[in-house]
Amino acid sequence: MGKFNRYLITAALPYANGPVHIGHLAGCYIPADIYVRYLRAKKADVKFVGGTDEHGVPITIKAMKEGVTPQDIVDKYHKIIYDSFTDMGISFDIFSRTTKQVHHETSAAFFKTMYDKGLFEEKVTEQYFDETAGVFLADRYITGTCPKCGNPNAYGDQCEKCGSSLSPDELINPRSTLSNAVPVKKQTKHWYMPLQNYEPFLKEWILEGHKEWKNNVYGQCKSWLDSGLQSRAMTRDSNWGIKVPLPDAEGKVLYVWFDAPIGYISATKELTENWADYWCKEDTKLVHFIGKDNIVFHCIIFPAMLKAHGNFILPDNVPANEFLNIEGDKVSTSRNWAVWVHDYVKDFPDQQDVLRYVLTSTAPETKDNDFTWKDFQQRNNSELADIFSGFVHRTMVLMHKLCGGKVPPFHPEIKDEKDDAVLPNLLASKQKIEDSIENFRLREALAEVIDIARKGNKYLQDKEPWILAKEMEKNPELAEKNQKLIDNCLHLCLQLTANLAILANPFLPFTAKKICHMLKVVDRMLDWENAGSLNLVRVGYSLRPAEKLFVQIEDAKIQEQIDKLHAGLVKPATPAETAAPEPKEVKEEIQFEDFAKLDLRVGTILEAEKVPKADKLLKLLVDIGTEKRTVVSGIAAHFAPEEVVGKQVTLVANLAPRKMRGIESQGMILMAENAAGKLVFVNPDAAVDAGSEVR
Numbered sequence: 001m002g003k004f005n006r007y008l009i010t011a012a013l014p015y016a017n018g019p020v021h022i023g024h025l026a027g028c029y030i031p032a033d034i035y036v037r038y039l040r041a042k043k044a045d046v047k048f049v050g051g052t053d054e055h056g057v058p059i060t061i062k063a064m065k066e067g068v069t070p071q072d073i074v075d076k077y078h079k080i081i082y083d084s085f086t087d088m089g090i091s092f093d094i095f096s097r098t099t100k101q102v103h104h105e106t107s108a109a110f111f112k113t114m115y116d117k118g119l120f121e122e123k124v125t126e127q128y129f130d131e132t133a134g135v136f137l138a139d140r141y142i143t144g145t146c147p148k149c150g151n152p153n154a155y156g157d158q159c160e161k162c163g164s165s166l167s168p169d170e171l172i173n174p175r176s177t178l179s180n181a182v183p184v185k186k187q188t189k190h191w192y193m194p195l196q197n198y199e200p201f202l203k204e205w206i207l208e209g210h211k212e213w214k215n216n217v218y219g220q221c222k223s224w225l226d227s228g229l230q231s232r233a234m235t236r237d238s239n240w241g242i243k244v245p246l247p248d249a250e251g252k253v254l255y256v257w258f259d260a261p262i263g264y265i266s267a268t269k270e271l272t273e274n275w276a277d278y279w280c281k282e283d284t285k286l287v288h289f290i291g292k293d294n295i296v297f298h299c300i301i302f303p304a305m306l307k308a309h310g311n312f313i314l315p316d317n318v319p320a321n322e323f324l325n326i327e328g329d330k331v332s333t334s335r336n337w338a339v340w341v342h343d344y345v346k347d348f349p350d351q352q353d354v355l356r357y358v359l360t361s362t363a364p365e366t367k368d369n370d371f372t373w374k375d376f377q378q379r380n381n382s383e384l385a386d387i388f389s390g391f392v393h394r395t396m397v398l399m400h401k402l403c404g405g406k407v408p409p410f411h412p413e414i415k416d417e418k419d420d421a422v423l424p425n426l427l428a429s430k431q432k433i434e435d436s437i438e439n440f441r442l443r444e445a446l447a448e449v450i451d452i453a454r455k456g457n458k459y460l461q462d463k464e465p466w467i468l469a470k471e472m473e474k475n476p477e478l479a480e481k482n483q484k485l486i487d488n489c490l491h492l493c494l495q496l497t498a499n500l501a502i503l504a505n506p507f508l509p510f511t512a513k514k515i516c517h518m519l520k521v522v523d524r525m526l527d528w529e530n531a532g533s534l535n536l537v538r539v540g541y542s543l544r545p546a547e548k549l550f551v552q553i554e555d556a557k558i559q560e561q562i563d564k565l566h567a568g569l570v571k572p573a574t575p576a577e578t579a580a581p582e583p584k585e586v587k588e589e590i591q592f593e594d595f596a597k598l599d600l601r602v603g604t605i606l607e608a609e610k611v612p613k614a615d616k617l618l619k620l621l622v623d624i625g626t627e628k629r630t631v632v633s634g635i636a637a638h639f640a641p642e643e644v645v646g647k648q649v650t651l652v653a654n655l656a657p658r659k660m661r662g663i664e665s666q667g668m669i670l671m672a673e674n675a676a677g678k679l680v681f682v683n684p685d686a687a688v689d690a691g692s693e694v695r
């Protein structure tokens with residue numbers, strides 16, 4: 001722990017526009033929590049801060065689509081996310097929100113300090129604007145083909161396939177994700193941070209100064225720095241976010257990646273009045289736990305901001321994990337290919353530690369890794385239930401059966417080399433676990449914990465106290481000696497059980513508590529310094545009945561989860577949901593003269609209202625250039641009246657009028673139906689004058 005006197009641990013701020021899934025947990029929350037619990041057990045001065053990231057365009061878009069305010073969206077998801085973390089035992093000291101006043105003030109002041117130092121470039125540029133939706137498009141809302149890997153669905157800020165950071169200008173064939181329109185450029189003023197000015201500092205600090213960082217993190221930083229940094233806008237056109245604290249900045253807010261990491265500072269401020277000790281003193285170790293998609297923001301941009309501001313320390317490490325795939329496929333929230341934490345907690349009550357265990361032992365520490373339900377079952381059944389729980393349970397059962405429910409004494413006069421090996425093995429394991437945790441190799445650390453239980457089982461098997469007991473029954477002369485042998489074995493197994501609680505506690509906190517309960521020891525026993533002692537449970541103490549810490553998970557339960565995952569999968573849809581319907585036979589051939597009888601026109605819907613007492617019908621007023629027609633259309637189940645006003649449609653203009661619900665319908669609108677039965681308008685792919693003929 002060396003030169004540091006206190007620790008500040010952060011975990012990425014989850015974006016408050018959806019719940020969290022197990023990929024999030026594996027990526028950074030469980031690793032951060034393990035590290036923090038370890039530090040707390042070592043009685044280090046540590047603060048663990050987090051919160052939800054509640055600004056940015058995706059939230060405004062979601063609010064727009066759902067017809068609620070952005071505040072409604074973030075309130076809803078902050079609570080869901082907070083509950084998921086609490087349920088899983090992620091032990092934040094504070095879990096704040098970037099919509100809080102303290103964060104707005106802190107971020108605005110941060111920006112102002114940089115502005116006053118003259119560290120921004122003011123630039124008027126042309127930005128992409130969606131004329132259909134009437135908004136400037138954040139980079140995320142432009143998609144196109146990645147110039148580096150050819151992925152056709154890259155975003156304007158990043159290609160998720162190859163991980164490249166992009167700007168919209170680099171995309172080939174850019175489109176708006178809101179309307180699918182080709183975005184146009186419009187002038188707007190923004191404040192840029194010239195990241196290239198920080199290149200020498202970043203190169204020295206990371207490439208020279210932090211060679212110990214994980215290979216995946218160091219490598220990504222190096223590739224960024226090698227390809228050269230550019231100025232990056234730190235403000236956006238929006239009304240949702242932190243207002244740019246300058247007089248001439250109406251309608252401008254801070255870029256969400258400018259304000260979000262400052263959220264760590266604001267959350268610390270909210271937590272303690274000594275916040276500056278954690279952010280400004282060089283003997284604080286600052287560690288950011290994140291997923292790999294956030295590396296550039298935490299290793300390049302935020303440190304450049306901290307350096308520019310001048311008052312703050314820099315992170316000492318950024319142990320980012322790679323991605324966790326599910327059943328061989330990339331997690332996708334839009335396709336609902338994910339295991340949601342709130343679902344897991346419901347489906348596996350009181351089994352948080354199983355998930356914590358599996359996600360740690362398969363953590364994508366160095367490369368992407370796969371989560372499968374079969375593997376989840378197998379690891380639970382063999383490693384947790386058989387080995388770990390098996391050892392503790394056998395020890396407790398045997399102690400009750402052969403030692404009267406009390407901690408038996410140890411008789412040194414008859415110990416053998418197997419007894420002697422217990423302590424040095426335990427101390428070696430403890431050392432290995434410490435080294436591994438301190439170097440963020442948590443899989444390795446947890447494997448070592450299980451290995452202690454594995455060795456315990458082997459020791460029990462070698463000692464066979466149940467055989468010694470049988471011999472005593474047959475031959476009373478052996479009673480005294482055999483009871484001493486039994487005592488020694490179970491005394492050591494009970495001490496090992498107590499050690500397991502301490503060493504497993506950072507990883508499996510719920511289980512550690514259960515062991516403490518069984519052993520009737522207080523939680524303070526879990527202090528790390530106690531590990532390696534063989535005097536943790538006192539001789540003569542009567543203990544509680546044996547409990548199973550982990551039980552087998554049956555095939556049916558696992559199949560249920562696999563089925564649920566597949567059943568929930570949203571089939572990929574084209575942007576307008578125009579999936580092809582089941583192909584139908586083409587109707588009987590007609591002649592051109594038959595077709596020519598149809599008069600098809602493009603019309604614009606001017607007004608729309610529901611037809612009273614008719615669930616399916618909308619009454620529309622359609623402009624077809626030469627006149628306005630009243631049309632009754634059976635689309636009310638698919639569209640609200642306000643959704644269709646302004647739409648261009650194709651109308652059969654010379655269909656004989658007919659009365660529906662007492663209203664004369666003067667034409668028919670063409671619709672297409674997709675496989676799911678959803679109707680979409682047949683309309684021109686660019687706006688044309690109302691009344692244009694369709695031929």
Ligand SMILES: [Zn+2]
Pocket residue numbers: 146147148149150151154159160161162163164
């Ligand atoms: Zn790419």
